[in-house]
Every structure is written in C-alpha cells, then in structure tokens.
Amino acid sequence: MCAKRYFLxxxxxxxxxxxxxxxxxxxxxxxxxxxxxxxxxxxxxMLDVAVDFPxxxxxxxxxxxxVAALTHAMLDQGAGxxxxxxxxxxxxxxxxxxxxxxxxxxxGLSLRTLSSTRERDIALALMLTVLxxxxxxxxxxRRERARMLAALRDEESRPGEIAEKTFYQALYxxxxxxxxxxxxxxxxGRIERGDLLSWYKARYRAGDAVISLIGDMSRDDAEQLALRxxxxxxxxxxxxxxxxxxxxxxxxxxxxxxxxxxxxxxGQIAIARDDPDYFPLYVGNHVLGGGGFDxxxxxxxxxxxxxxYSAYSYFIPLSQPGPLxxxxxxxxxxxxxxxxVARETVAGFVAEGPTEAELAQAKNNLIGGFPLRIDNNGKIxxxxxxxxxxxxxLTYLDDWTARVEGVTLExxxxxxxxxxxxxxxxxxxxxxxxG
Amino acid sequence: MQIxxxxxxxxxxxxxxxxxxxxTLDNGMRVIVKEDHRAPIVVSQVWYRAGSMDEHNGAxxxxxxxxxxxxxxxxxxxxGEFSRRIAAAGGRENAFTNRDATVYFQQLQKDRLPxxxxxxxxxxxxxxxxxxxxxxxxxxxxxxxxxxxxxxxxAVVYEQLMSVAFRVHPYRRPVIGWMNDLQNMSAEDxxxxxxxxxxPNNATxxxxxxxxxxxxxxxxxNTFGPLAARSLPPRKPQEEPAQRGEKRMVVKAPAKxxxxxxxYHAPRLADAEKDVMPWALQVLAGVLNGNDSARLNKRxxxxxxxxxxxxxxxxxxxxxxxxxxxxGTPAAGKTAAxxxxxxxxxxxxxxxxxxxxxxLDRVKAQAIAGDVYQRDSVFYQAMQLGELATLGLPxxxxxxxxxxxxxxxxxxxxxxxxxxxDDRLTVAVLEPQPMxxxxxxxxxxxxxxx
Numbered sequence: 001m002c003a004k005r006y007f008l009x010x011x012x013x014x015x016x017x018x019x020x021x022x023x024x025x026x027x028x029x030x031x032x033x034x035x036x037x038x039x040x041x042x043x044x045x046m047l048d049v050a051v052d053f054p055x056x057x058x059x060x061x062x063x064x065x066x067v068a069a070l071t072h073a074m075l076d077q078g079a080g081x082x083x084x085x086x087x088x089x090x091x092x093x094x095x096x097x098x099x100x101x102x103x104x105x106x107x108g109l110s111l112r113t114l115s116s117t118r119e120r121d122i123a124l125a126l127m128l129t130v131l132x133x134x135x136x137x138x139x140x141x142r143r144e145r146a147r148m149l150a151a152l153r154d155e156e157s158r159p160g161e162i163a164e165k166t167f168y169q170a171l172y173x174x175x176x177x178x179x180x181x182x183x184x185x186x187x188x189g190r191i192e193r194g195d196l197l198s199w200y201k202a203r204y205r206a207g208d209a210v211i212s213l214i215g216d217m218s219r220d221d222a223e224q225l226a227l228r229x230x231x232x233x234x235x236x237x238x239x240x241x242x243x244x245x246x247x248x249x250x251x252x253x254x255x256x257x258x259x260x261x262x263x264x265x266x267g268q269i270a271i272a273r274d275d276p277d278y279f280p281l282y283v284g285n286h287v288l289g290g291g292g293f294d295x296x297x298x299x300x301x302x303x304x305x306x307x308x309y310s311a312y313s314y315f316i317p318l319s320q321p322g323p324l325x326x327x328x329x330x331x332x333x334x335x336x337x338x339x340x341v342a343r344e345t346v347a348g349f350v351a352e353g354p355t356e357a358e359l360a361q362a363k364n365n366l367i368g369g370f371p372l373r374i375d376n377n378g379k380i381x382x383x384x385x386x387x388x389x390x391x392x393x394l395t396y397l398d399d400w401t402a403r404v405e406g407v408t409l410e411x412x413x414x415x416x417x418x419x420x421x422x423x424x425x426x427x428x429x430x431x432x433x434x435g
Numbered sequence: 436m437q438i439x440x441x442x443x444x445x446x447x448x449x450x451x452x453x454x455x456x457x458x459t460l461d462n463g464m465r466v467i468v469k470e471d472h473r474a475p476i477v478v479s480q481v482w483y484r485a486g487s488m489d490e491h492n493g494a495x496x497x498x499x500x501x502x503x504x505x506x507x508x509x510x511x512x513x514x515g516e517f518s519r520r521i522a523a524a525g526g527r528e529n530a531f532t533n534r535d536a537t538v539y540f541q542q543l544q545k546d547r548l549p550x551x552x553x554x555x556x557x558x559x560x561x562x563x564x565x566x567x568x569x570x571x572x573x574x575x576x577x578x579x580x581x582x583x584x585x586x587x588x589x590a591v592v593y594e595q596l597m598s599v600a601f602r603v604h605p606y607r608r609p610v611i612g613w614m615n616d617l618q619n620m621s622a623e624d625x626x627x628x629x630x631x632x633x634x635p636n637n638a639t640x641x642x643x644x645x646x647x648x649x650x651x652x653x654x655x656x657n658t659f660g661p662l663a664a665r666s667l668p669p670r671k672p673q674e675e676p677a678q679r680g681e682k683r684m685v686v687k688a689p690a691k692x693x694x695x696x697x698x699y700h701a702p703r704l705a706d707a708e709k710d711v712m713p714w715a716l717q718v719l720a721g722v723l724n725g726n727d728s729a730r731l732n733k734r735x736x737x738x739x740x741x742x743x744x745x746x747x748x749x750x751x752x753x754x755x756x757x758x759x760x761x762x763g764t765p766a767a768g769k770t771a772a773x774x775x776x777x778x779x780x781x782x783x784x785x786x787x788x789x790x791x792x793x794x795l796d797r798v799k800a801q802a803i804a805g806d807v808y809q810r811d812s813v814f815y816q817a818m819q820l821g822e823l824a825t826l827g828l829p830x831x832x833x834x835x836x837x838x839x840x841x842x843x844x845x846x847x848x849x850x851x852x853x854x855x856x857d858d859r860l861t862v863a864v865l866e867p868q869p870m871x872x873x874x875x876x877x878x879x880x881x882x883x884x885x
Contacts, residue, residue, distance in 0.1 A: 043473050044810050084737060088727035092797045095804020114804050143740060146767060150743040153691040154764070157870065159586060258689045258870055260581040293506075293518035303515065306574030309582050329582050361523055368525015372542050375474035376811045 023374055023397050025384065026219065033207030033237065034230035037384040038222045039214040041377065045115045047215035048381045049124070051131060051229060052101065052108030052389050054319070055203035057183075058176035059241050066183015067191050070145060071199045072100060072107040077140045080133035084140060087126060096123035098130070104177050105319045106389055107203075108210075110381070115216035124225065131204070132232035136196040145188055152185060159263040159430040160329070166253055167265040170426040171323055175245045206230040207237035210388035214377045244269075244320050252427045262335040262431025263327070266342065270324040270419055273317040273390040277415040279403045281315055284412035286362040287354040288346070289313025289326060294361060300345045301328055307338040313346070319390070324420060332432040339427070347422040353413035367401045455820065455830055456648035462664040463636025466655045467820050467830065469643040471813045477644035478814050479551040480540040481559070482821040484639075485632035487612075488534045488605040488755050489670065496612015497620060497628045499532040500576055504625050505539065506530075507568040509561040514568060517554055524550050534606055535754040536825045542814065545645045552640075552658040559633055560662050569622035577618070580611045588690040589762075592865045595686045600698050600861035604675040606755045634665040639824040643817035675700070675756055682861040690867035695771040696762045697778065700859040701749065703757035707832050711843075715851035716749040716759060718843045721798035722790050723747040723781065730781055730794075731761075741769050741777045754826055759855060771864040785852040789845050802840045 026038040057068045076098055077084040091098055096113040109131065113123035155161035165180045172178030183191075211226050247269055271277060282290075289297035289312045301311035311328035326346060330338040354362070374380050374397065387396050456468040487498050508514035521528045526543040528551075541551040584590045594609045601607035612620075640659065642651045678700060704713035723731050724747040735742045742763045751757025765774045809815055823830050832839075 044807060046807055046811070085728045085733050089797070092726035092728060092801055095800045097804075097808075112808060114807060119804070140737075143737070146740075147736075147743040150692060150764060150767065157588060157689060157691045157867075260585040261578065291522065293515070294522045299515075302575055304571070306571040307578070309575055309579035330578060331581065361519070365522040365525055368523075368544060368547075369527065370525070371474060371476050371544050372525075372527060375476045375813065378811055 023380055023383075025387070025394055025397075026222075027394050028223070028226075030206070030211075030226050030230040032209075032230035032233070032235060034209040034211055034226060034233075035388050036211045036222070036226040037213070037388045038217075038219070038226075039377075039380055039384065040217065040219060040222070041214060042216045044377070045216050046112060046377075047115045047120060047217050048110065048112050048213070048377055049127065049225070050101075050108055050110040050210075050212040050381060050385050051127075052106045052210045052212070052385055053204050054105060054208050054238055054241075054389075055107035055199070056103050056105045057179050057181040058104045058318075058320075059203065059238075060179055062174045062179060063187060064191055064195055065179045065187035066148065067195050067199050068107060068203075069102055069182045070141070070148060070188070070191060071136075071196045071203075072102045073144050073148070074136050074141060074196060075100075075109065075134045075200075076130045077144060078135045078137040080129035080135075082126075082129065087130065090126055091123060094119040094122045096126070098127065101385075102181065104181060108385065128228060128232060131229065134200060136193050136200075138193045141193050141196065145191065148182055148188060149185055152182060152188075159257045159259045159261065162255060162257065163263040163265045163428050163430040166255065166430070167267070167325070167426065167428045168323075170251050170253060170428060171248060171267070171269055173245060173248050176241060176320065177318065177322065201234050203238045204233060205238050206233040206235050209233060210385065212381055212384035212388055214381050214384065241320070248426075250424045250426045253429070255428070255430045257430050257432065259431050260331065261329045262332050262429050263329045264335065264339055264342070264427070264429050266326045266339070266346075266425050266427045267324045268421065268425045269321050270315050271317050272319060272321045273392070275317065275321075277419060278317060280407050280411040280415040281419065283359070283362055283366065283404055283407040284349075284354060284416055285313055285315055285324075286366060287358045287412075288349045291362060291365060294365065296345050296349060296358075297326065297328075297342060300341050301330075301338055305338075305341065307334060307341065311338075311342065326425075335429060335431060339429070343422065346420075346425075350416045350420050350422050353409055353416065356409065359407075359409055359412070363404055363407070366404045370401050455833075456652065457830055458652055460635065460656055460660055462660065462662055463634075464655075464659050464662075465639040465824060466652055466659075467639060467641045467824060468646065468648040468651045469641070469813075469816055469820060470646065470648060471643055471810075471816065472645045474813070475545050475645050476542060476813065477545045477548050477642060477646055478540065478542050478817045479548060479555070480538055480641045480817050480821050481555050482639040482641065482825050483537045483632060484535075484637050484825050485537055485628075486533050486535040486754075487608060487610040489632065490605065490608065490612075490628075492608075493616060494612075494620065494624045494628075495608045495616045496576070496580075496610070497624050498537055499611055500573060500617070500620060501625050501628045501633075502530050502532045502537050502539075503572050503576055504564055504569065504629075505558055505562060507565070507572065508563050509557050510563065511561065512554060512557055514565075517558065520550065520554065526551070532610055534610055536821075538821060540814075540817075548642065548646065548651070549654060549658075552654060555640075556658040556662060559635065559638065559659070562629055562633070564622055564626050564629060566622045569625060573617060573620055576611070577614065580614060580617065584609065584611060585614075588686075588688040588865055588867075589694055589696075591688050592686045592694055592696050592863050595684065596696050596698055596861055596863040599682055599684055599863070600700070600758070601675055601756075604673050604756055631668055634667065635659055635662045636664040637667055639821060641817045641821045641824070643813050643820070678859055678861075681857045684861070684863045685866050686863055687866050687868050689870050690865060691870070692764050692865075693771045693867055694762070694764055694865035695774050695778075696863045696865075697760065697775065698861050699759045699855045701751055701757040701759040701854055703751045703753055703755070704826075704828070707828050707835070711847060712851055712854065713749075713751050713757070714839045715843050715847040716751060716757075716854070718795065718798050718840060719785070719848050719851045720747055720749040720759070721801065722785070722794050722848060725798050725801055730785075731763075731778070734781060735763070735774070735777050739777065740766050742766055742774050745774070745778070747778075752822070752826065752828075775862060775864075782852055782855050785849060786855075789849040792845065795843070795845055795848070799841050802837055806837045
C-alpha cells in the first residue's frame with residue numbers, strides 16, 4: 001500500500017505502527033469553489049468519500065415540504081442511463097457501500113470502497129454518476145414517495161416521533177427548522193418530478209459542495225477526484241435560506257396517544273454552530289444532561305427516582321440557532337412528577353451553574369475521552385464533514401481539548417443565564433394520560 | 436427512509452484473527468487480546484456466559500436486571516462510583532444482555548486499562564445488591580420495557596412470535612422479561628442469579644487496541660487471578676421438539692401500518708469445520724437481501740411494489756437454535772397475506788431454479804469488502820471475539836469465515852432454500868388497531884402558560 005519510490009515513503013510505511021493521537025487535515029478549494037478536506041491514511045486498504053450540500057429541509061417552502069428529502073432519496077434511484085437496480089448491483093459487485101446523510105441543514109452522500117484500483121474506480125465512477133446525472137424517473141419517484149408516505153404513517157403510531165415533530169413546530173412554526181424533514185402527506189402529494197430537478201439544480205452546487213476524504217489514497221489522486229466531483233456538479237452557489245423568524249411564544253402541548261409511556265420534550269431555541277458560547281454551553285450541558293450517568297438530569301430522574309430509562313439534555317447547534325432539547329419518557333401516571341423533577345433540575349442548573357467538582361469531572365471525561373472521538377476513519381470522516389460544512393477552523397480537532405479545558409465555571413453560569421430561560425421553554429407531552 | 440425493523444442479524448463478514456492472544460487463567464477465566472495499534476485507545480469487555488436463555492419461568496428478565504444492578508456498588512466502590520471513575524478517566528462504558536450472554540464494556544485511553552480491569556474484578560465478586568437500590572432500578576427496567584417493547588408494535592410482534600415459534604426452548608422468552616415477572620421480581624432473584632453465574636470460570640475478558648498482549652495477560656492475572664472458581668449449575672439443552680406444521684398468529688396493537696414477520700426454524704452453526712448449511716444460509720440471506728438490488732428489494736419493493744420495506748436474515752450463530760427470518764411492511768392497498776405469498780414465491784424460485792453465478796459472486800464480493808471495512812472498528816473486532824468465545828467456536832473462525840462463505844456453491848444455496856418449508860414456519864401478522872385506545876381528543880394547546 002505504501003509507495004516505495006522514496007526513502008521518506010518508507011518511513012511513512014512505518015507510521016501505521018504508531019498510534020494516532022492527532023489528525024492531519026489537508027485542505028484546499030477546487031476552482032469551482034468546492035471545499036476539500038483530506039486525511040491520508042494507508043492503514044486499511046479502503047477509502048471513504050463524502051460530498052455534502054446545503055440542501056436540507058430548512059430551505060424548503062412549506063407547500064413543498066419533503067422535496068429535499070425526496071430529492072436526496074432519489075439520487076441513486078436512476079442516473080446516467082443506469083437504473084436503480086443497475087446502480088445498486090454494480091456497487092455490490094465491488095463491495096462498495098453508498099450511504100446518505102439527510103438533516104435539516106445538509107444533504108449528502110458517502111461512499112466506502114476498497115482502495116484496490118479496480119474496485120475503487122468502479123465505485124467512484126458510480127458515485128460521480130449519481131452526483132452528476134440523477135434522472136429522477138417519474139415512476140420511481142412515485143414509488144419512493146409512496147414509501148415515504150408509508151414511513152410517515154408508521155411514525156404517527158410512535159409517540160417519540162409525534163413529540164419530536166410537534167416540538168420543532170412549536171419552536172419554529174412553519175419556517176425552516178419547524179418543517180418535518182420528511183414532509184407531510186399533503187405536501188408530498190404536491191411534489192412532482194420537476195420539483196426534484198429544480199431542487200437538485202438549485203441546491204447541489206459545486207460552489208457549496210464540501211468534499212471529505214479519508215483513507216488509502218494519495219494527495220494527487222485526492223486532488224484529481226475532488227476536481228472531477230466539482231466539475232460535474234451544477235456550478236455556482238445556492239441561495240441562502242430565509243432568515244429566522246421571531247421566536248414563537250412558549251407553548252405547552254399535550255397530545256393523547258394510546259401508549260404505555262408519555263414522551264416529554266422540553267426546550268427552546270438556543271445556539272448556532274458558530275456561536276461564541278458554544279464551548280461553555282457544551283461543557284455545561286455535559287453536567288446538566290449530556291454526560292450520561294454523570295449528568296444531573298439522569299441522576300435525578302432515573303438514578304434517584306426510577307422514573308425513566310432515558311433522560312437527557314443536549315444542544316443541537318445548526319447553521320442557524322438550533323434548540324436545546326430536554327427529553328424523557330415515563331409511565332403515563334407519573335409524567336407530571338417526572339416533568340417537575342426535570343424542570344427543577346434545569347432551573348437549578350441555570351440559576352447556580354455546576355459545582356467545581358462537577359466541572360472538573362466533566363472536563364476529565366471530555367478531555368480524557370478525546371482520543372476515542374478520532375479512533376477510526378468513520379469517526380474522523382464525520383468530523384471532516386462537520387468542519388467543512390459548518391466552516392469550523394481547520395485546527396478544530398487540535399484545539400478541541402484546549403477549548404474544553406479553558407471553560408470556566410463563571411463562563412458556564414453566564415452563558416446559561418444569558419441563553420437559557422427555564423421559565424419560557426416549550427413543552428410537548430405525548431402519551432396516554434395527556435390531552 | 437428506512438422503516439426500522441425488529442430484526443437484528445449478525446453481520447455477514449468478520450475481520451481476520453491475526454495477532455490474537457488467547458489464554459485461560461488458573462481459575463478458568465479466559466483472556467483474549469487483539470492488538471490494533473491505529474489509535475492510542477483500548478476496549479475492554481467482560482463476557483459472562485449467562486443470558487436470558489439461562490433463566491427460568493417466573494424470573495424472566497433477571498439476567499438483564501442483574502446487568503443494571505452491576506452498576507449499583509460494592510463495598511469498595513459505592514453506588515454511582517463505577518460510572519464516575521470510568522468517566523473521570525475519560526472513558527465510555529455500558530453493558531448489554533442478550534439471549535446468550537451478558538457483556539460489560541469500557542473504552543479508554545490505552546494506559547487506563549488497569550482501572551477498568553480492577554473495577555470489573557471487584558464487581559465480579561463483591562456486588563452488594565441492596566434492596567433499596569433494587570427497588571428503584573426495577574422501575575427503570577420496567578420503563579425500558581415500555582419504551583422498547585410495549586410502545587413499539589414491531590417489537591411486540593417479534594416477542595409474540597418467538598413465544599409461539601419456540602414452545603420449549605428458552606428462546607421463547609423475551610430478553611427484557613415479561614412485565615409480570617418484572618413486577619414480581621425481588622432483590623433475592625437478582626442475588627440468586629449473581630451467585631449462580633458470576634464467576635471467573637464463566638467469564639471471558641476481551642481486550643483490543645493499542646496494547647501489548649503480554650502486559651494485558653499479566654495484568655489480567657493480577658486482577659482476576661485471585662478470584663476463586665465456582666461450580667456452575669448444569670445447563671440442560673431444552674431442545675425444541677420438531678415442529679409439526681405451520682403456525683400462524685395475529686397480533687393486535689395500536690398502529691398505522693400492517694407488518695409481517697415470518698420465522699423458519701433453521702440449523703445453527705455448531706461445528707465450525709464440518710457444518711455447511713449455516714454458511715449456505717448466510718449466502719442465501721445475501722442473495723435475498725444483501726444489497727439494494729438483491730431479490731427481495733428488487734422484486735417486491737421496486738418491481739411489483741407489494742412492499743415498502745422487506746428484509747431477510749439468518750440468525751444461526753447462537754448458543755441456541757437457529758432461525759431464518761423475513762419481515763416486511765405491505766405497500767398501501769396490499770395486505771400482509773399478499774406480501775407473505777410474494778416472499779414464498781421468491782423462496783420457491785430459489786428452491787426450484789437456484790441462484791446465478793453473478794448473485795453468488797456479488798454476495799462474496801460484499802463479504803470480502805466487509806471483512807476489510809470491519810477492521811476500522813476496534814470495538815467491533817472485540818465484539819466478534821467475545822461472541823465466538825461465548826459460543827465455544829474457534830477464534831480462527833475470524834480468519835476462516837470469509838473462506839467458508841467463498842466456498843459456498845450455488846447447489847448448496849439451493850439446498851439451504853429447501854430448508855425453508857411451511858412445516859418449520861411461524862407467521863405473525865400485525866393487525867393495526869385504531870390509535871384511539873383512549874378516545875382520541877384533539878391536541879390541547881395552552882399558549883403562554885407561564
């Protein structure tokens with residue numbers, strides 16, 4: 001796997017014996033404006049490639065809610081003269097796996113392939129075909145839409161899914177993040193093939209593309225590949241999203257559901273990915289509800305009282321301010337007690353912040369656990385994609401432990417007090433006793 | 436857009452077993468070490484050969500309840516301290532229980548391994564199991580059952596089907612336990628279970644990562660070596676009598692979509708060298724369901740549009756009996772009966788016509804690639820080793836497994852398909868009940884409540 005041309009290359013061959021403690025990210029921009037993030041690593045004869053676009057559901061209009069998800073689902077269902085079955089077959093023939101990411105902000109594809117020439121070239125050619133020449137055949141589109149409708153019907157029977165959709169709608173209304181990412185039965189019914197084509201041309205642009213690469217590939221080959229990816233995409237950049245609406249007034253919604261448990265979601269709009277309060281809030285939340293068995297919410301709700309199996313809080317920082325979400329599920333007849341405990345825990349934390357001991361424990365866990373965040377190619381690829389998409393500094397991973405270490409008690413208290421108001425959170429309860 | 440299905444299958448391919456150290460301590464505890472120096476981390480797993488299949492009626496779920504209780508403290512390490520110390524060391528930790536085993540694991544920086552082993556050795560012998568901790572934790576487990584099973588219609592179908600497909604073998608009982616057994620479980624049931632199965636001679640330690648095997652074995656000897664072996668209760672086979680004809684059942688639950696689950700009794704992998712059918716059944720699963728163009732998806736979802744989701748899998752690498760399962764969601768306007776008929780048509784086609792060389796090659800290419808991809812996860816490699824050890828299978832199966840799959844012929848796949856006969860089949864159909872188990876009131880909104 002290692003080139004034998006230079007003495008230096010021989011040294012590189014010895015490197016896999018050394019444990020990886022940091023990640024060396026190579027970054028460049030193609031002439032079309034695509035941003036490329038590359039980690040060269042020859043330990044395993046495989047390659048991961050991901051290409052992401054600002055093509056998530058938040059850019060949709062409510063009337064065509066679901067067009068982003070359907071377009072994304074259709075990319076590999078017929079492209080460049082190949083049918084859906086032909087594409088899947090050729091990928092499987094070389095053992096390649098084509099995957100997708102679809103979120104509110106971004107839509108993307110990822111490919112994992114063997115790095116041996118034959119397998120790699122066939123797999124990459126298929127990925128390029130899917131990215132560059134999706135055909136959105138009408139009949140296939142109707143089939144995939146029917147499958148999405150079936151999935152939506154299934155979600156209607158799941159209290160957790162109902163709670164999540166209701167929660168985002170309560171926070172964001174009919175705008176951007178308030179839209180259900182897979183659309184609704186009504187809006188999906190309005191979507192035609194032409195909508196998918198327009199969406200693809202408008203949002204899968206080379207100038208917005210984030211290309212992430214990790215694995216057994218040379219820098220030269222990576223540059224060539226990035227060029228080919230960018231050159232075949234619609235050129236230019238997509239229009240920005242519509243601005244965030246004024247915050248909705250907080251609501252409490254109770255929805256009756258014949259489930260054994262009530263699902264509770266509580267929260268408010270909080271921070272964007274580039275927010276200067278990101279690290280104080282992130283570290284603080286590790287104490288509040290993000291640190292598993294070490295966190296206050298799980299201790300209070302589960303360990304002390306046995307109310308729930310899962311209870312948590314986390315920030316979802318997005319391109320625009322995403323929410324703080326606090327969640328739990330509990331037997332219907334004790335939902336009000338459990339909710340009260342969760343609310344008091346949040347209020348107490350916002351008022352007083354963590355203790356010295358709690359902050360030290362959180363930092364030890366986060367900093368001591370950093371090597372686990374980058375211990376394989378799959379995890380590093382996810383970081384490359386996030387760094388690229390959210391335009392985080394290239395040194396994000398190098399700086400990460402220092403940023404966590406630098407967070408002070410006062411910063412956490414201050415950030416939570418300024419950003420989180422326990423008295424104006426929206427609450428959604430879906431379950432048997434609600435309503 | 437995947438509808439989550441209730442089926443969980445062992446992945447098709449496994450990593451190579453190069454660089455594996457395998458020793459047994461004097462007290463009978465097995466220690467397996469896998470070197471992987473790509474990152475400065477270590478994974479530690481303790482596998483107890485005690486899962487729900489070792490339980491008795493009236494105390495179903497106790498294996499899993501004990502797993503929860505293992506975090507509730509010893510004299511030296513009080514309640515909450517286990518998790519706190521691992522977290523303070525930058526670690527991640529958890530545990531899981533299945534039909535065959537209970538597994539505790541930590542992921543840490545490589546030099547923190549001694550902490551994990553000390554804590555595991557301590558709770559292997561010194562668990563306190565206090566009544567008041569039990570009283571709280573059993574409520575958590577009941578909430579877990581509500582979350583994962585009671586409010587998940589497909590999980591209910593799976594649980595109900597297993598209780599009918601097996602009449603005798605303990606695989607008929609759910610891992611989480613029946614609710615009534617949980618409601619009536621006592622701390623003494625958990626203590627009983629702990630005394631019976633938690634001994635070094637019923638455990639395997641698997642360590643994988645950036646470690647030196649000699650150091651790990653020495654460390655394991657120091658930490659676990661002093662624990663005394665105990666005599667283990669006899670394990671009775673409880674063999675399932677041959678099924679005498681197809682079984683069918685209807686499961687009613689609040690749901691919006693019908694759902695079909697079909698389970699055929701099938702051979703399990705018992706002799707890694709001689710058995711052929713388990714490998715052929717794995718390849719059969721690949722031909723039916725191994726990729727987006729495989730037979731079931733191509734014919735039933737893409738072409739005939741009878742289903743919105745359909746899958747198949749072989750579940751035969753277990754301590755207990757094997758099964759070959761199908762599940763699916765009918766498309767709008769189609770019934771579960773139509774989907775079942777269509778699945779059986781696909782089975783019959785293979786029984787009669789066999790499979791093509793292309794299909795066989797495709798499944799094998801995927802197995803070969805999967806073997807490479809799995810080397811990316813140290814945790815997964817440790818999982819595979821622990822599983823083989825627990826099943827009493829040779830560890831070099833990790834290396835040989837791809838070869839075994841590659842050796843499967845089209846004739847053998849056809850023979851494997853012929854094992855899927857109606858007499859070995861149990862079919863469960865989810866009949867959706869209206870969501871208004873309570874009269875459905877409109878969503879009540881209260882704005883500006885505070």
